[in-house]
Amino acid sequence: MTFIAVGINYNTAPVAIRERLAFPAEILGSALKSLWNQQAISEAAILSTCNRTEFYYHTDSDNQEPLINWIAEQKKLKPADFRPFLYSHKNSQSIRHMFRVACGLDSMVLGEPQILGQMKTAYQAANEAGTLGKNLGKLFQHTFSAAKKVRTDTAIGSSPVSVAFAAVQLAQQIFDKLSEQTALLIGAGETIELTARHLHQHGIGRIVIANRTFDKAHALASQFDGYAIALSELPSHLAEADIVVSSTASQLPILGKGMVESAIKKRRHKPMFMVDLAVPRDIESEVEQLNDVYLYSVDDLQNTINENMDSRRRAAEQAEEIIDTEVEHFLAWMRAQGAQTTIRDYRSQAELARDEVLQKALNQLRNGADAEQVLNRLAHTLTNKLIHTPSTQLREAGANERPDLIAAARELFKL
The missing domain is CATH 3.30.460.30 (Glutamyl-tRNA reductase, N-terminal domain)
Incomplete structure (x- = not known):
């Protein structure tokens, strides 16, 4: 097979x-x-x-x-x-x-x-x-x-190798408990969906999704027990966000320094973690100058991802060695299955010999024969029956100059 x-x-x-x-x-x-x-x-x-x-x-x-x-x-x-x-x-x-x-x-x-x-x-x-x-x-x-x-x-x-996962892992390093944080995600494309999924899986407290098309934001937010807002509502909701991740196709920045500065004041300078995954940028680079704001660009995360890919490649070399060993283990199991039929046939042959000798011994006991003599005869007869065929085959192997078969027999019977 x-x-x-x-x-x-x-x-x-x-x-x-x-x-x-x-x-x-x-x-x-x-x-x-x-x-x-x-x-x-x-x-x-x-x-x-x-x-x-x-x-x-x-x-x-x-x-x-x-x-x-x-x-x-x-x-x-x-x-x-x-x-x-x-x-x-x-x-x-x-x-x-x-x-x-x-x-x-x-x-x-x-x-x-x-x-x-x-x-x-x-x-x-x-x-x-x-x-x-x-x-x-x-x-x-x-x-x-x-x-x-x-x-x-x-x-x-x-090690994370997607920008969405890298962003979430970085957020975990900044905040002790994601369950107590609110994440504001801007956009509704694949990257934002993946970010929302990772945040949801890591127990984020609350997710808000903002998008130019409200229906898309609502459809995505409903998957992760979040709620949706329009982009025009960002100024009134930004202060709620501990984590901001933005990835849109906008040609102009969506979050300017002034809007973020106002949000920080409303938060009473509680730190805000921001990740801009868009190209061109969604968040003005000047936002990085504000105190209590930690702003990362896609390039910052890409450097981390490149390092992590190198780490994964090294790990992959170790994985290949493990797989080599596991393949051998499975092949050994398959080879063992091939021996099962032989083992089963050999056991059946031995059991037939046993049953035949045992039945004769029982008949002799029923006819009043001495029990000790019957047991001695049973042991002698059964031994002869079990070793007769292997002994005959080994003699033929010697006559036919088959040392390989004799060596295999010595290994098989541990002689």
Whole structure:
């Protein structure tokens, strides 16, 4: 049997191809069952995210054409439309690939943690669809264990590598308790949404979102138990903010020195932490001159992110070493499974010999034979039955000049 991983990702395929090969949650279950019903596929799982779609399966054939034809049928495409973008791995390389994906080593953002949750979702979907078996199920469990070990034993996820996360981590360093602070976020784009998400996850006390389009601000604020204001309301709400993060497409500054100075006076000089993630700037650079204001630009955070990326790359080297070890552990488990059939057959053979000798001994006891003689005969007969075939094989190995077989027997029986 063979493990195979086939897929596309952000490195091999443009988004136009990736989105055509995606498997949304609502169709994933039926797709898994359909894939599992394909000839030669005994176990299957599908990982589908915005950056990758991958198929993991256990099969008795190396031929990938059935999978490619199945994808083409499912997605109403010709194989030639997506085949050039595919990559594939087999056995130990597919195991290594799954480990690397789960650890974030194959992600667009090195070491990002979200992929592990997405991998667990793929496992859960396959489990619910009934397409996992002993082998692929064990591989997923070992994948999660390897990812946990990498997270625990390296610093791959400890340093922020997005400006939104870096801003929130900096806020945590300035304020002892985010739960007692109010954050004012200006804008409603992806960066502000990500900032709001990080703040919400870290227990921010209150979120206010200001945007030129009030409906967008309201839609975003409602996701994080916050409330929305229009940009025109900024002067009356700025003093409430302990943390200000701004990221808009405005060509002119939104917060001037005078407005911030008035807010600081209303706050009775309680410190204000401000992060300007916009280019061009949303906050006038002169604001930095004010006492009790800590203003950071996107360049300030980018320097931190670059340092953190270097740290993650060093951690990734450690992670690769851990993965090498974990791959060997899983391969050892697979090899052990290959021995199970032999062990089972050997045990069955021994149990048959035991039952035969035991039945004769019981019959003799029922007929009044001496118990000690019966036990001695049972032990002698059983010993002869158990060692007869190995002894015969070893004699033949000696006659046929097979020292390797004799050496293996000595190791097997610890002689």
